[in-house]
Amino acid sequence: MSGIIGKKIGMTSIYSADGRNVVCTLIEAGPCVVTQVKNEETDGYTAVQLAYGERKEKNTPKALKGHFSKAQTTPKMEVIEFRDFREEFEGQVELGNTINVGDVFKEEDFVDVIGKSKGKGFQGVVKRHNFGGVGQATHGQHNRLRAPGSVGGASYPARVFKGMRMAGRTGGDRVKITNLQVMKIIPEKNLILVSGSVPGSKNSTVIIEK
Structure with missing residues (x-):
């Protein structure tokens, strides 16, 4: 399964090809750096580790600094692993390569979006x-x-x-919304618009899977 890491910007609406006004979520997806490539021989399974978002070097542990230096990139905020990346990305998912939103998705694709729902505290x-x-x-x-x-x-x-x-603590859970359609991609700004709403508040990290 291929995917990318992004940040929820907010919501808007656009007109579809058949004239419908579709409510969409605007996500800044990527660019992501390939920080590790796992395979059957060394790790027992195939996966690609992507990193997204800048992180201050003074707040980065030494172990992570060494991990990012292998990929010749700066420290990143989010590190997510994607199992069984699609075969057509075989040449792109090499250590240190950059993955953009246009490399993974195209308009009219259906995707799953994972995020952390808004926390609502202790509720009845x-x-x-x-x-x-x-x-x-x-x-x-x-x-x-x-x-x-x-x-x-x-x-x-x-x-x-x-x-x-x-009664108890409500929200703050990992939530996956499935089968959202990609309405528009703006590759020069790393933006993707998906139909409907996705979990999380503005500026929260989301994972888009295909």
């Missing part, structure tokens, strides 16, 4: 799991409109089952 069951609350606002109910209700049995099972939907 109504917001977290779409509970409806206990009962109604009348008939003796008091401050129960957003309550979870009972969570366990009595003598049996005498405990709360694992996985019970309760």
